[in-house]
Amino acid sequence: MxxxxxxxxxxxxxxxxxxxxxxxxxxxxxxxxxxxxxxxxxxxxxxxxxxxxxxxxxxxxxxxxxxxxxxxxxxxxxxxxxxxxxxxxxxxxxxxxxxxxxxxxxxxxxxxxxxxxxxxxxxxxxxxxxxxxxxxxxxxxxxxxxxxxxxxxxxxxxxxxxxxxxxxxxxxxxxxxKEEVIDKQNILLQKCVDYMNQNYQQELSLADLARVSNVSPSYLSAIFKKYTEKSPIDFLIHIRIEKACMYLKMTDLKLYQISDKVGYQDSFYFSRLFKKNTGKSPKKYREEMNNINPFPLN
Missing domain, CATH: 2.60.120.280 (Regulatory protein AraC)
Structure with missing residues (x-):
């Protein structure tokens, strides 16, 4: 019934x-x-x-x-x-x-x-x-x-x-x-950026970053573009260049050593990438930093 x-x-x-x-x-x-x-x-x-x-x-x-x-x-x-x-x-x-x-x-x-x-x-x-x-x-x-x-x-x-x-x-x-979606995207983004900061010395591809983030490469790229206006790889380069700037200012490491520390085995490629992103060669950047540093490196 x-x-x-x-x-x-x-x-x-x-x-x-x-x-x-x-x-x-x-x-x-x-x-x-x-x-x-x-x-x-x-x-x-x-x-x-x-x-x-x-x-x-x-x-x-x-x-x-x-x-x-x-x-x-x-x-x-x-x-x-x-x-x-x-x-x-x-x-x-x-x-x-x-x-x-x-x-x-x-x-x-x-x-x-x-x-x-x-x-x-x-x-x-x-x-x-x-x-x-x-x-x-x-x-x-x-x-x-x-x-x-x-x-x-x-x-x-x-x-x-x-x-x-x-x-x-x-x-x-x-x-x-849409805040829950946004929250999830922010969490995903932060997780990936944290991974980059901890592993920038290693060789990392978009596929590697997507696998760690448990999303597709295209989705990860879309999230980075939305919130940072950069691709994941460009953001990784940004992190590496920042780290390189720190080494150039704070240490007397050779250029090839710094290049290796920030994930680039080819120091010539690293130099070109550094100049492209900062407008200066690594050598010029170090010289300028030493001139304004009260404790210049010998």
Whole structure:
């Protein structure tokens, strides 16, 4: 027997905030214009949860799965299975139905909302949105809880402004936030730079650096270009030239010794590379540094 349930889940919160004419009057005068909530709900462990709208809803519907799984079907054609820490937005006026998984029913937060910023906060192509990162999910849940509490209070301009702001924070975290990706890229970059600093004396190729970083050479090159405007190998050269400058200033090592210390067996190639990057030959650089050094090398 196919059992379907639309409401009445243990711990459920379900609030409709739209219907009053006073609400509409206030909304019309809000600085945020049409970015506002019409319905909001939280269904924990929503066994037999089922909703169907053959003509779609007048608003966008954002579904955020916290646990378990559920399925969303659009236009009787496309089907999406949403799992823990994933979200999906059903565009307004899109025929749909969605329901909880029978074996692992979802715990789901949902928001019906309007927004004029469709290019930012909805999608031309419907797709599952992974909500990466514990911090990001904690923010979303916190802002959702605040929004739920405000929706349950009296209709007023301050409450509606606050609600709109919490909604915008949620939409930003779901649709726009990339900080976890950026954090991962920064960690990857730092790990690779640390490896370069510790191993600049060795022969290192792009393939070597990519293998150590556990990414493809093309991806590593893209990350370095994005954050340093250099390729990985150019950045390695930068590190080696800096080390060579230190040896030229602080030691009396011969040029071929310094060349070997910074990873170049061919001292002539090293000299050309040094001049290309500093505008001076190693000999000229050392002479100039000795002239301004209060303790010149003999």
């Amino acid at each position: 196919d059992i379907r349930k639309r409401e009445g889940f243990s711990g459920e919160r379900h609030i409709i905030v739209l219907p009053t004419s006073r609400y509409q009057t206030i909304i019309a005068n809000l600085p945020i214009k049409e970015t506002y909530v019409t319905k909001i709900g939280f269904f924990p462990n929503a066994k037999y949860h089922y909703a169907e709208r053959s003509l779609g809803a007048q608003e966008n519907i954002l579904l955020i799965c916290l646990d378990g799984a559920g399925t969303v079907e659009l236009n009787n054609e496309e089907s999406y299975r949403i799992k823990e820490n994933e979200a999906l937005c059903i565009p307004r006026n899109t025929p749909h139905r969605y329901f909880a998984d029978k074996l692992a029913p979802w715990t789901v937060m949902w928001i019906h909302f309007y927004t004029p910023n469709t290019k930012l906060f909805t999608q031309d192509e419907v797709k599952i949105i992974p909500v990466f990162g514990a911090d990001r999910m904690r923010r979303i849940q916190h802002n959702f809880s605040e929004l739920l509490e405000l929706a349950d209070q009296e209709v007023s301009l301050p409450n509606l402004l606050s609600s709109a702001n919490y909604l915008l924070l949620i939409l930003t975290d779901v649709f726009l936030a």
